[in-house]
Amino acid sequence: MFDYDLFVIGGGSGGVRAARIASAEGGAKVALAEESRMGGTCVIRGCVPKKLMVFASEYPEEVQDARAYGWDAQVGAFDWMQFRGTLDKELDRLEGAYRSTLLNAGVTIYDARAVVVDPHRVRLASGEEFSVKHILIATGGRPFVPEVPGGELAVTSNEMFLLDALPKRALVVGGGYIASEFACILHGLGVKVTMMYRGASILRGFDDEARGLVAAAMGARGIDIQCGVDVARLEQGADGIVAQGTDGKAREVDLVMYATGRKPNSGGMGLEASGVDLGARGQISVDEWSQTAVPSIYAVGDVTDRINLTPVAIREGHAFADTVFRGVPTKADHELVASAVFTQPELGTVGLSEEAAKGNGPIEIFSASFRPMKSLFAGRQDRVLMKLVVDQASQRVLGCHIVGAGAGEMIQLAAIAIKMGASKADFDRTVAVHPTVSEELVTMRKPVRVV
Numbered sequence: 312m313f314d315y316d317l318f319v320i321g322g323g324s325g326g327v328r329a330a331r332i333a334s335a336e337g338g339a340k341v342a343l344a345e346e347s348r349m350g351g352t353c354v355i356r357g358c359v360p361k362k363l364m365v366f367a368s369e370y371p372e373e374v375q376d377a378r379a380y381g382w383d384a385q386v387g388a389f390d391w392m393q394f395r396g397t398l399d400k401e402l403d404r405l406e407g408a409y410r411s412t413l414l415n416a417g418v419t420i421y422d423a424r425a426v427v428v429d430p431h432r433v434r435l436a437s438g439e440e441f442s443v444k445h446i447l448i449a450t451g452g453r454p455f456v457p458e459v460p461g462g463e464l465a466v467t468s469n470e471m472f473l474l475d476a477l478p479k480r481a482l483v484v485g486g487g488y489i490a491s492e493f494a495c496i497l498h499g500l501g502v503k504v505t506m507m508y509r510g511a512s513i514l515r516g517f518d519d520e521a522r523g524l525v526a527a528a529m530g531a532r533g534i535d536i537q538c539g540v541d542v543a544r545l546e547q548g549a550d551g552i553v554a555q556g557t558d559g560k561a562r563e564v565d566l567v568m569y570a571t572g573r574k575p576n577s578g579g580m581g582l583e584a585s586g587v588d589l590g591a592r593g594q595i596s597v598d599e600w601s602q603t604a605v606p607s608i609y610a611v612g613d614v615t616d617r618i619n620l621t622p623v624a625i626r627e628g629h630a631f632a633d634t635v636f637r638g639v640p641t642k643a644d645h646e647l648v649a650s651a652v653f654t655q656p657e658l659g660t661v662g663l664s665e666e667a668a669k670g671n672g673p674i675e676i677f678s679a680s681f682r683p684m685k686s687l688f689a690g691r692q693d694r695v696l697m698k699l700v701v702d703q704a705s706q707r708v709l710g711c712h713i714v715g716a717g718a719g720e721m722i723q724l725a726a727i728a729i730k731m732g733a734s735k736a737d738f739d740r741t742v743a744v745h746p747t748v749s750e751e752l753v754t755m756r757k758p759v760r761v762v
């Protein structure tokens with residue numbers, strides 16, 4: 312009846328998972344179209360290359376600290392093009408791995424843009440059309456740069472992995488996790504960094520105490536965080552790009568990076584004409600099964616703008632394939648999703664922030680902030696934060712927020728306990744691992760406040 316049982320548009324985290332499971336485990340005849348590189352944002356221009364840049368940027372501090380531990384170590388020069396060469400090879404390898412995973416699963420790949428013609432037809436850029444029983448839109452999102460005079464002089468996170476040289480001075484516009492991470496990366500690689508954010512303080516939405524500590528540590532390292540100010544215009548000067556702020560001050564830099572949010576990739580795809588509902592930001596409206604208003608069309612990942620993280624897109628894609636092709640009705644679970652911000656220091660978070668928990672009945676806050684042994688020995692002033700947000704009535708742990716080296720790794724484990732419904736007493740009866748930073752999570756006896 313149909314050319315394919317499933318046609319997936321977008322070869323990123325959500326699309327690849329859905330295609331593989333539907334084909335290899337659901338026995339469906341599946342095709343996937345990808346207009347750029349297989350693997351999508353996470354693999355090609357997101358999580359993976361970013362984390363490798365984070366690793367690269369951490370070495371100078373580690374070498375400096377090694378001196379305090381007795382090593383005759385020197386921070387030498389950083390060779391950006393050498394790093395980029397290795398990075399490019401690694402991304403090629405990963406892209407190839409994604410491609411062969413799909414081919415081994417029996418998925419037909421089209422390296423082309425695809426659009427929806429009607430609820431049961433898709434068209435490739437070449438004009439070739441297919442009849443399909445189900446369509447999955449997994450087209451992700453893209454950086455959003457607000458209209459600003461001279462905006463064409465700026466780059467976004469997409470271009471950060473393709474620079475021919477590192478700038479000496481950079482302006483990072485935005486205050487979210489991507490802006491904050493890139494500010495730290497560039498700073499670690501030796502770039503003089505200014506961050507400009509129109510809001511009151513960076514990392515909005517994260518626990519106030521945690522984000523305040525991260526911002527203070529970034530400032531103490533030498534990142535110039537300027538809040539309450541935006542870019543009025545950008546101009547090419549003789550010695551660099553001049554960013555005129557809304558405060559009337561000019562800042563001259565070599566690179567301006569905008570990280571001012573992302574928009575779903577839903578435009579020009581024939582979605583509305585086919586009956587798919589789009590929200591105000593262009594996000595595809597779906598129900599808890601990731602189904603759109605058109606029964607044969609589903610959508611997963613960033614294009615639905617639910618929780619825009621790779622593991623969530625993967626879960627949504629998997630749940631869709633289980634439901635539609637494996638006869639196992641599954642809803643993606645969006646509760647208590649842990650995440651990390653790979654700033655220096657890192658922030659790991661799961662569940663409710665103190666601010667979000669307030670007003671839902673009395674909340675007990677357990678919080679410890681101290682200078683950890685390893686960096687204290689090296690003479691650093693960095694503080695870590697271990698924080699639990701606890702519902703007073705049930706004693707259930709509603710949220711956990713960690714700032715410090717390894718916070719991303721720690722929060723993954725804390726998230727298991729919290730997802731299982733752990734109470735404060737469960738944390739307390741867990742014996743500490745000593746000497747570690749995270750032992751504080753099980754040794755905080757009295758709340759610092761009740762709100």
Ligand SMILES: Cc1cc2nc3c(=O)[nH]c(=O)nc-3n(C[C@H](O)[C@H](O)[C@H](O)COP(=O)(O)OP(=O)(O)OC[C@H]3O[C@@H](n4cnc5c(N)ncnc54)[C@H](O)[C@@H]3O)c2cc1C
Binds near residue numbers: 325326612
């Ligand atoms: C700089 C950065 C850092 C990030 N860091 C993290 C992190 O540390 N941890 C984390 O969990 N998440 C992180 N994310 C978010 C994560 O990358 C996304 O949530 C995830 O990639 C979403 O997956 P997706 O499948 O929805 O879309 P994507 O991975 O964006 O894939 C969509 C694919 O669809 C293709 N496409 C679009 N339109 C069409 C079309 N019409 N036809 C054919 N193909 C099309 C695109 O080329 C793309 O390859 C980061 C994102 C960025 C930008």
